[in-house]
Every structure is written in C-alpha cells, then in structure tokens.
Amino acid sequence: MTDPLGGIVLPRPAAAVDAGPLDERLYDLVEARFRRLVQAEPITASFLGIHAQDGHLGDPSRDTVLGELAADREHLAAIEALDPAGLSASARFEWDLEIHNVRRAIFDVDVARRWERRSFALDALGDALFLLFARDYAPLPDRLVPLTERLEAAPAFLAAHRTRERERATPNVESPDRRHFARQGNELLRDLLKVLELARQASKLVGAGF
Numbered sequence: 001m002t003d004p005l006g007g008i009v010l011p012r013p014a015a016a017v018d019a020g021p022l023d024e025r026l027y028d029l030v031e032a033r034f035r036r037l038v039q040a041e042p043i044t045a046s047f048l049g050i051h052a053q054d055g056h057l058g059d060p061s062r063d064t065v066l067g068e069l070a071a072d073r074e075h076l077a078a079i080e081a082l083d084p085a086g087l088s089a090s091a092r093f094e095w096d097l098e099i100h101n102v103r104r105a106i107f108d109v110d111v112a113r114r115w116e117r118r119s120f121a122l123d124a125l126g127d128a129l130f131l132l133f134a135r136d137y138a139p140l141p142d143r144l145v146p147l148t149e150r151l152e153a154a155p156a157f158l159a160a161h162r163t164r165e166r167e168r169a170t171p172n173v174e175s176p177d178r179r180h181f182a183r184q185g186n187e188l189l190r191d192l193l194k195v196l197e198l199a200r201q202a203s204k205l206v207g208a209g210f
Contacts, residue, residue, distance in 0.1 A: 043057065
C-alpha cells in the first residue's frame with residue numbers, strides 16, 4: 001500500500017522525565033488513527049500539506065462514513081483501555097485530549113448526523129480543487145496533474161455523496177429541495193469540464209516555456 005503520508009515522518013513528543021510504560025503505546029494509537037484518516041480523506045491531507053494523494057478525492061459514500069465510525073469506536077475503546085497510571089503527566093493530557101476529540105467525532109457522525117441530512121459534496125469538491133490551485137507548494141505543471149485527476153474523478157465523487165442520504169428523509173431546514181442541488185451539481189460539472197480543458201491547455205503552455 002502506498003504511504004498516505006508520502007514519506008513524511010510524523011513528530012512525536014520527546015520522552016518525558018516521568019515517562020510511563022504506556023506512553024509509546026498511546027502515541028502509536030494516535031498516530032495510527034491519523035494515518036487512517038489521511039488515507040481515507042485525501043482532501044484533508046492536501047489541506048494539511050500532505051500531497052501524496054493530491055490526485056484523489058476519496059470515497060465519501062455512506063458505507064465509508066459508517067466504516068470510519070466503526071473504526072473510531074474501536075480506536076476509542078483501545079485508548080480508554082489504557083491505564084492512565086501508566087502514562088506520564090504530559091501523555092495523560094494527550095490521552096484526555098484524544099478521548100475528547102474522538103468522542104466528539106463519534107457524536108458528530110452517529111448522533112448529529114448532519115452528513116446524512118445535508119450534502120457537503122459541492123463544498124468538498126470546491127475545497128479539493130482550490131487547495132491545489134491556491135497553494136504554491138509545487139510548480140504549476142506539477143499541480144495541474146493531480147488537479148486534472150481530481151476533476152476527472154468528480155462525477156463519481158458526487159455520485160458517492162448521494163448515497164449518504166437517508167431513505168425517506170424527513171424534510172427540514174437543512175434539506176433544501178433536491179432538484180436545486182441536482183441543478184447546482186449539473187452546472188458545476190459543466191464548469192469543471194471547462195476548467196479541465198483550460199488546465200490541460202495551461203499545462204501545455206507552461207511545459208512549452210510560455
């Protein structure tokens with residue numbers, strides 16, 4: 001499997017003076033979750049400056065959301081199973097913080113469930129493209145390659161987002177008329193195709209030295 005971090009070495013706190021026998025176990029678990037999230041969410045990775053998956057959009061389908069929820073529950077159980085008495089003072093702070101953050105993530109997905117009632121597809125796709133356009137982390141021709149790949153993956157990405165909706169969802173203030181979103185999506189795809197062609201032309205011009 002390709003390294004989702006692209007070879008980036010994640011920093012880790014130096015050994016504490018009062019280092020506990022479970023400190024490294026805690027950091028291993030936290031790092032494993034971070035790697036999983038970066039692997040599952042290439043757009044988030046781009047935002048964080050990790051560009052190994054810039055050509056991908058990830059799978060935003062309902063099955064993936066629920067799979068990540070199950071993985072977070074498993075991760076939380078592993079974190080909570082650590083005896084805080086075996087952690088240094090600084091690691092205990094990280095332990096508390098991790099429990100808080102993961103419980104919050106689980107609440108958002110399993111209880112609030114806004115992902116199920118409102119589509120964030122257009123926002124996510126816009127972010128995915130903007131991050132590659134606006135950040136000068138590499139020469140333009142290099143950035144245009146993953147940008148083009150993301151544009152080409154856009155139709156499948158938008159289709160996968162539609163699987164998130166609940167069956168017979170009850171209308172509410174966060175669920176505008178579906179036809180409005182369908183119209184927006186079609187307009188966006190037409191615009192994306194135009195941008196894709198412009199990106200290809202720009203890449204050729206840059207490559208030719210213009």
